[in-house]
Amino acid sequence: MxxxxxxxxxxxxxxxxxxxxxxxxxxxxxxxxxxxxxxxxxxxxxxLTHQWNVSAHDPALRWLPGYRVAIDARPIEGISRNLSAITYDSDLDRLLGVINGGPTEIVALSKRGELLERYPLEGFGDIEGLTYMGGGRVAVSDERAQRISIFQLPTLARSINVSEARFFSLGIGLNGNKGFEGVTYDAVGDRLFIVKERDPRQLYEVRGVAASLDGQLQLAVHDRSDWIASQVFATDLSDIHFDAETGHLILLSDESRLVMELGADGRMLSYRSLNSLFSDLGRSAPQPEGVTLDNDGTLYVVSEPNLFYSFRREEGQPEYHEPEEQQDEITKLSMTEKRHRMIHG
CATH class of the missing domain: 1.20.5 (Single alpha-helices involved in coiled-coils or other helix-helix interfaces)
Known part of the structure; x- marks a missing residue:
């Protein structure tokens, strides 16, 4: 063997x-x-180095971590897709948004995300950003052409032709569908801030806008891209809002699902997530495209296709289904009646 x-x-x-x-x-x-x-x-x-050491009660800060969701992903009836950008109309106490990717429109919304009026835009390009400048005047940004168009919203809702607008272009580093994504206005400083989405991310400050529209040409363009290059930890930028109360910038990132607070000197001060794993949202915001604040400090975010969010610095349950009987009389007025009151008293 x-x-x-x-x-x-x-x-x-x-x-x-x-x-x-x-x-x-x-x-x-x-x-x-x-x-x-x-x-x-x-x-x-x-x-590790900053946010834990900052006081949430500092009046000079917006302090985004202190915001809690009030309206979580409410679909806006009458809008099916392509909702992009949002701004606050302080004269009529309403919100304005942009619909693109088809017939381009400016839409008026209530502060609960209800569709109020439509302003179709004729002859405009790839409109992504929107800001309210006061007195019925708005500015919109064309992503591909990197053009800012400024025009008056009519008293009665109707179509607006591109011939009614005045514009200027900043053809810097043209990059197709990765151009100007958001725009916001500082009324006191007469400044527009404009963000470019990515490749690379950029931030511009344009001074003397309203003065130039009124006949005193004095535009000055400043490149603030170093602020976001060194401070903003987001892969893209989808919108921007100037906070008149603090003088800070509120930045929105779609890919990183972040809302960020940037100081007047470009320092990152606070942020909150729009990812459900790191926030109080039921589900992550799928594609956040617009951010703004109203006069009460309520934070609003819109996401494609048609989702509406609001956040407040207070505790409480979300008010997704606020009863109609709780609306005040001014809210119930039509936009035409409101504008008439604003003009005629």
Missing amino acids: QIHPYPVQRPATGSGRQYRLFGLLALLLIGLGASIALHWNERLYFH
Whole structure:
């Protein structure tokens, strides 16, 4: 009988250990690369060095972590898709939004996300951004042409032709569908702030806008891109809002699902997430495209296709289904009646 020796298990060779170490190192490098690309490392650094040391009660801060959802992803009836940008009309105490990707329109919304009026835009390009400048005047940004068009909203809702607008262009680094994504206005400083979405992310400040429209040409353009390059940990920028109460900028990122507060000197001050894993939202905002604040400090966000969010710095249950009988008399007025009262008293 032939006896076969029992095979002896040999210890792992040095080359085997090297392969495993190489695989582990590759995974670590991939994770580090993803962290840098998505700015997770910058967000962690911000938490460790700044946000924990800032007072939530500082009146100079908007302090976005203190905001709680009041209306969570309400679909806007009458709008099916392509809702982009939002701004606050302080004269009529309403919100204005943009619909693009088909017939382009400005829409008026209540502060509960109800559709009130439509203003079809004729002859305009790829409108992505919108800001209210006061006195019925609005500015819109054309993403592809990197053009800012300024015009008066009519007293009665109707179509608005591009011939009614005055415009200026900043054809800097034209990049197709990754151009001007958001615009906001500082009435006291007579400044427009404009953000470019990505590749690269950019921020411009344009001074003397209203003065130039009134006949005193004095436009001055300042590149503030260094603010977002060093401070903003988001992969893109989808909208911007100037907070008149604090003098700060509120930035929105679609890809990173973040709302961020930037100081007057470009420093990152606070942020809150629109990802349900890190916030009080029932589901993550699918594609947040617009952000604004009203005179009461309520924060509004809109997301494609047609979702409406509001946030307040107070505790309480979401008011998604606010009863109609709780509306005040001014809210019940039509937009035409409101504008008539504003003009004639």
